[in-house]
Amino acid sequence: MNIILFDNQTRAHLLPFTFTRPMAEIRIGITTIREKWERAFKTEASFFTQDYLSELFPCRISDDNLFITGNLLPDPKLVDAIQTLNIGEVLKDSQNGVLALRAGSFEKFAALENFKTIIYSNELISINAKHDIFSLNNTVLINDFNDITKRRKSAVLSASNKLIGNPKNIFIEAGAKIEGAILNCETGPIYIGKNAQIMEGSCVRGPFALLDESIVKMGAKIYGATTIGPHCKVGGEIQNVVMFGYSNKGHDGYLGNAVIGEWCNIGAGSDASNLKNNYGEVAQWNYASQSYENTGLQFCGLMLGDHSKCSIGSMFNTGTVIGIACNLFGSDFHRSFVPSFSTGNRNKGYAQYAIEKVLESERAMFLRRGIEMSELYGEILTFLSGLR
Numbered sequence: 001m002n003i004i005l006f007d008n009q010t011r012a013h014l015l016p017f018t019f020t021r022p023m024a025e026i027r028i029g030i031t032t033i034r035e036k037w038e039r040a041f042k043t044e045a046s047f048f049t050q051d052y053l054s055e056l057f058p059c060r061i062s063d064d065n066l067f068i069t070g071n072l073l074p075d076p077k078l079v080d081a082i083q084t085l086n087i088g089e090v091l092k093d094s095q096n097g098v099l100a101l102r103a104g105s106f107e108k109f110a111a112l113e114n115f116k117t118i119i120y121s122n123e124l125i126s127i128n129a130k131h132d133i134f135s136l137n138n139t140v141l142i143n144d145f146n147d148i149t150k151r152r153k154s155a156v157l158s159a160s161n162k163l164i165g166n167p168k169n170i171f172i173e174a175g176a177k178i179e180g181a182i183l184n185c186e187t188g189p190i191y192i193g194k195n196a197q198i199m200e201g202s203c204v205r206g207p208f209a210l211l212d213e214s215i216v217k218m219g220a221k222i223y224g225a226t227t228i229g230p231h232c233k234v235g236g237e238i239q240n241v242v243m244f245g246y247s248n249k250g251h252d253g254y255l256g257n258a259v260i261g262e263w264c265n266i267g268a269g270s271d272a273s274n275l276k277n278n279y280g281e282v283a284q285w286n287y288a289s290q291s292y293e294n295t296g297l298q299f300c301g302l303m304l305g306d307h308s309k310c311s312i313g314s315m316f317n318t319g320t321v322i323g324i325a326c327n328l329f330g331s332d333f334h335r336s337f338v339p340s341f342s343t344g345n346r347n348k349g350y351a352q353y354a355i356e357k358v359l360e361s362e363r364a365m366f367l368r369r370g371i372e373m374s375e376l377y378g379e380i381l382t383f384l385s386g387l388r
């Protein structure tokens with residue numbers, strides 16, 4: 001079957017992280033949602049997403065297509081239920097609506113009234129709000145660890161490290177370097193990706209995942225459940241954070257209960273609150289309703305969209321949402337919602353960050369990682385700058 005992961009109305013609730021990617025390209029646990037489905041079905045998946053993203057994330061159509069909701073995470077019972085669908089059948093549940101459907105042609109995908117409905121009654125894991133990404137990371141990271149490391153042998157942990165807990169709960173990929181660190185896997189598993197590095201003096205408590213080529217700098221303090229995506233650098237104090245990839249928080253400062261997109265940079269000494277002074281429920285900007293909505297959480301920190309950066313000593317209040325491609329500076333707290341393509345600070349105000357300057361900055365950042373930003377990606381950012 002041809003797997004197609006599609007965006008639905010939940011996409012708006014996951015902004016700013018879905019401005020530049022389909023829902024299924026969100027990272028949670030160890031892998032992206034797409035990678036989880038590809039592992040479950042042992043095949044490559046494609047996307048049915050926004051028109052402006054469709055060239056970068058194309059949709060591959062065949063005579064037998066299995067459409068799966070992109071914010072839905074696989075588990076054995078759900079995979080079994082989806083695999084048993086026949087062409088012309090749709091799998092639904094009472095809360096999430098359409099979970100998956102099997103169609104013989106693309107045109108039939110839009111005509112759900114022609115499909116036979118199968119009701120799914122088991123529990124699901126789905127990402128319905130941006131704070132779900134860190135809230136569910138503990139469960140998903142453990143599931144990913146068990147799946148990815150099954151029947152595989154870890155590289156050897158150097159004797160210079162102090163390991164607390166069962167050695168079976170730590171897995172190290174080839175080329176990783178860890179020296180002089182304290183690793184506690186009693187609280188959850190620890191996964192270290194290929195060529196990743198944990199420098200001396202670092203303290204890590206699981207669940208924790210450090211993806212390929214990423215670096216934990218000297219003396220870092222990391223609490224679970226935290227995921228650091230590929231090609232990142234992190235330091236300071238971090239707790240329950242999901243960082244998608246290619247981003248830096250390389251210096252001292254606190255970051256907790258947060259989601260950081262790709263190609264972000266957090267300046268030295270920056271701090272982000274994750275708890276209100278009155279211990280109340282955190283409200284957060286919702287792009288779908290264009291208003292602040294309660295998260296139901298007592299702990300909820302910074303949501304930082306792709307390509308956004310802040311200067312040294314930046315401060316963010318509880319539940320702050322920053323859009324994509326922002327250039328923030330100043331020592332006062334930033335506003336609790338800053339629209340995409342903004343530059344400035346709370347005191348002097350925010351102006352539109354010119355797309356020419358955005359592209360110049362991002363091309364330079366890409367090149368620092370040995371990557372040339374494509375013309376297509378530049379066109380996507382240019383399109384998004386016009387939506388601000």
